[in-house]
Every structure is written in C-alpha cells, then in structure tokens.
Amino acid sequence: MPDRVRIIGSYLSPYVRKVLVCLHLKGVPYEIDPIVPFMGGDRFSTLSPLRRVPVLVDDGVTLADSTVICQYLEDRHPQPAVYPRDVADRARARWLEEFADTRMGDVFIWRLFNQLVIRRFVWGEETDRALVARTLAEDVPQVLGYLEAAAPAEGFLFRDLSIADIAIACFLRNAAFARFTIDAMRWPRTAALVDRTLATAPFERLRPFEDEMMRTPLARHREALAALGAPLTADTVGTATPRRGIMEV
Amino acid sequence: MPDRVRIIGSYLSPYVRKVLVCLHLKGVPYEIDPIVPFMGGDRFSTLSPLRRVPVLVDDGVTLADSTVICQYLEDRHPQPAVYPRDVADRARARWLEEFADTRMGDVFIWRLFNQLVIRRFVWGEETDRALVARTLAEDVPQVLGYLEAAAPAEGFLFRDLSIADIAIACFLRNAAFARFTIDAMRWPRTAALVDRTLATAPFERLRPFEDEMMRTPLARHREALAALGAPLTADTVGTATPRRGIMEV
Numbered sequence: 136m137p138d139r140v141r142i143i144g145s146y147l148s149p150y151v152r153k154v155l156v157c158l159h160l161k162g163v164p165y166e167i168d169p170i171v172p173f174m175g176g177d178r179f180s181t182l183s184p185l186r187r188v189p190v191l192v193d194d195g196v197t198l199a200d201s202t203v204i205c206q207y208l209e210d211r212h213p214q215p216a217v218y219p220r221d222v223a224d225r226a227r228a229r230w231l232e233e234f235a236d237t238r239m240g241d242v243f244i245w246r247l248f249n250q251l252v253i254r255r256f257v258w259g260e261e262t263d264r265a266l267v268a269r270t271l272a273e274d275v276p277q278v279l280g281y282l283e284a285a286a287p288a289e290g291f292l293f294r295d296l297s298i299a300d301i302a303i304a305c306f307l308r309n310a311a312f313a314r315f316t317i318d319a320m321r322w323p324r325t326a327a328l329v330d331r332t333l334a335t336a337p338f339e340r341l342r343p344f345e346d347e348m349m350r351t352p353l354a355r356h357r358e359a360l361a362a363l364g365a366p367l368t369a370d371t372v373g374t375a376t377p378r379r380g381i382m383e384v
Numbered sequence: 385m386p387d388r389v390r391i392i393g394s395y396l397s398p399y400v401r402k403v404l405v406c407l408h409l410k411g412v413p414y415e416i417d418p419i420v421p422f423m424g425g426d427r428f429s430t431l432s433p434l435r436r437v438p439v440l441v442d443d444g445v446t447l448a449d450s451t452v453i454c455q456y457l458e459d460r461h462p463q464p465a466v467y468p469r470d471v472a473d474r475a476r477a478r479w480l481e482e483f484a485d486t487r488m489g490d491v492f493i494w495r496l497f498n499q500l501v502i503r504r505f506v507w508g509e510e511t512d513r514a515l516v517a518r519t520l521a522e523d524v525p526q527v528l529g530y531l532e533a534a535a536p537a538e539g540f541l542f543r544d545l546s547i548a549d550i551a552i553a554c555f556l557r558n559a560a561f562a563r564f565t566i567d568a569m570r571w572p573r574t575a576a577l578v579d580r581t582l583a584t585a586p587f588e589r590l591r592p593f594e595d596e597m598m599r600t601p602l603a604r605h606r607e608a609l610a611a612l613g614a615p616l617t618a619d620t621v622g623t624a625t626p627r628r629g630i631m632e633v
Contacts, residue, residue: 202451
C-alpha cells in the first residue's frame, strides 16, 4: 500500500477541492498532479474516461468522480465521518451534494466561472456578457433560494460539518474567483453557512494554493505551487497545450 | 411509517428502472406515479428541483436522484446488498454506475432514445439522422469498448448482481426500445453481461409494464398500466401537456 494517495486535478476545480477537503479532514496524506482537465494527455484519458478531474489513485484503485472518491474515502477512513450517521440525514446530505455538483456546477462553473475565467485564460475567448447577466438575474437567485430554505440558522446543515456543507461551499469559492459573493441581506443563512464552512481548517489550508494559481499564468502553476510547498507529484499526466474533450459535451 | 415507498417516474426511464430493480431485489413494497419528467406540474418541481425522475418519497424523506435513492435503499434495507462489500470493489461499482448514468445516459438516452423516441412521441419533432449516425459510429463503440475491458467472462461484474450491472443494463434496455442491440461478435462479454442482467427476476418483472408503455400513447399510460395491475398511486403530480424544464439544460 502506498504512503500517499495520488490526486490528479487543479486546486481551482470545485470538485477537486471537495476531495482535498475530505482528505484534510480525515488526515489522509496525498500528493497532487494539479492539471486542469483541458490540459490532460492520453494517460489522463485512460485514467479518466470522461476527462474529468479529480482522479484518485490509491493502492490499485482508480476513480474519476468526486462523489465516488469522497464515498470511497469515507469507507476507507471512516473517522472523522463526513456523511451524517442517521440514514435519512445521510440521504439528504447526498442529495444536497448532488444538487451542488449538478445544478451549482452548471450555474457557478459552466456559466459564471467558465465565462469569466476559463474562456479568457485557457481558450483566449471573449466572455458572453448576456449569458452572465441572465445567469445572475435568473439562475443564481433560484439556486440560492433553494439553499436558503435548507440552510440552518447556525452551525452546519446536519450538525457537524458534512459533505453537503463542503460541496456547497466549494462552488461559492469558485464564484468568489469570478468576483461573485452572496447577498447576505437576501440570503442570510446561506451566506453565513458558506462563510462558516470556508473558515474551517481544511478550506483555510487550501486557500494559499488557490490564490497563487489565480494570479499565476497556467504554464507556471507547477513551479509556483512548488515554491509554496504544495505536495506535488514527481511526474504529470498534463500537457502544455489545451485540448477539448468529453467533459465539455 | 407508511407501508409503501412512493416512486414518481416513468417505467421507460433508465434511472427509474435502476431504482425499481433495487426495490424488487430488496423486496421493498412501492407505489408508482408513472409520469415522464416533461409532464410534471408545480408539485413535481417542488419535489424534484432539477425536474428529474425518479423521485422517492419515504417516511418524510424526499430524494430526487437515482444514485442517492439506491444508496438510501441500501442503507435502509441492507439485505440483499446491491453494493459490493469490499471497499475497493464498492468504489469501482459506484464508478461504473456513474459512468453509466452520465456517459451512457448522454449516448443512449439523449442521443439515441431522445432522437428516435422522445422527440417524436413527446414533442412531435423530427429525428436528427446525422446525429444518430455519428453517435452509432463514434460514441457507442467508445462506450462499449470501455465496458468490454471491464466485463467478466461469466457471472456479474463483482460476483453477485450489483448496482454496476444494473445501471449498465438499464441503459441497454432503453437502447433496445430504440431498436439498438449490442453486436455480440464485437463486444461479446458486454453483450452477455447485459443479457444475463436483463434476464434476472427484477428486470423480468418490469418488462410487461415497459412493453405496454412503448405501444400505448402517452395520454393512456396510466389506464393501460392499471389494466396490467401496476401498483399505481391514487393521485398524480403529472400534467396533460409537456413542458420544458431544467432537466434539459
């Protein structure tokens, strides 16, 4: 059994962040090959048939979906738990994780972060301002309204920090990279829940790496992360030039 | 606690089928409101914010994602298990379920079944023949090649029938509705695995309802299912006319 699990995927991906937060919470040592999914070569396609990040490689197990990886980490390292113990709460937490990964992914990543960050810095393309405006006016309030009805007045969604809080906060961290923050007058519980979650130690530990990557050109990410002491792998499945793949279908 | 769980969703949905197969395997009694997701009213939107089927309602728990529902059923009714016991196998089974739900959903449902069945019978629109031809020539071989490398020479993927076999077979059942069958000369293990899975009792129990719905106009589905003795709910969250929603984004 290897000392450390290997994670492939960028610190800027909300799905990678979800897995890294679970690793930190559980105290599982890891190393990271911080590629963006567009910059993966043929070895990456073999490990991740949908060309998604994160990928986890641990002791002969290769998994290429963040939800499957987090559940695997829970099964392999049960304490501290990131899924609620009560069966109904556990199911609700998984539903909120799915809502975040699907709907918040669509709204905050593919419409906002993609338009305002990825298109410009990976592809050199213009932002679709009308799409961004429509997303902010229609989709974002719908998502935050749904979360506001579920969010607690204090603490976390299911008492202790769980996969539900983590998944939701991961997307708001990316939204912040695109200069979006929740209007705390309109959605006070959600704003406070996300603030509490982002202030926990695992999120705080990842923050310097994320901030560094946001201000560093893609080609110098590895070098900049090495200078900050990130636990980088010796080799990479990344490439120097971006390519389109299944992930974007 | 109610006698029966309630399922909302059509027998023709592969995601609904996955849940129904788990219910039959575990011997959990259920009733069904067999709407297609396009035919859901406001009550449906409240229960299923992404306007997806299936929805499960059980003892105050409402869940609107097939993967979350199957895991909930496993937690609530552990025997017989549909997830492998070994931690690595369980993770691999979950990954194959995700591969099926995402990639096979995209290829077999959104490109083939949608083009050849849903567009015509729900929306009255023409099939995009070029898209179907490209899907059959490129995407289907890629998916079946991936499965062929994972499929066993005999038996099921992880010894006993599991969520991985079930999820994969569910999509091939819909492919059959669109008159697609696997070329057993080219992908013999996958073809045999799917045949074995579809021949198990839970799939056989559902077959008459599915066949009846394929030959019955949408407006008469409930009536036709009642005549066959399907365990229908007394009321419905369905509507008489289709409407577009988030599911299709």
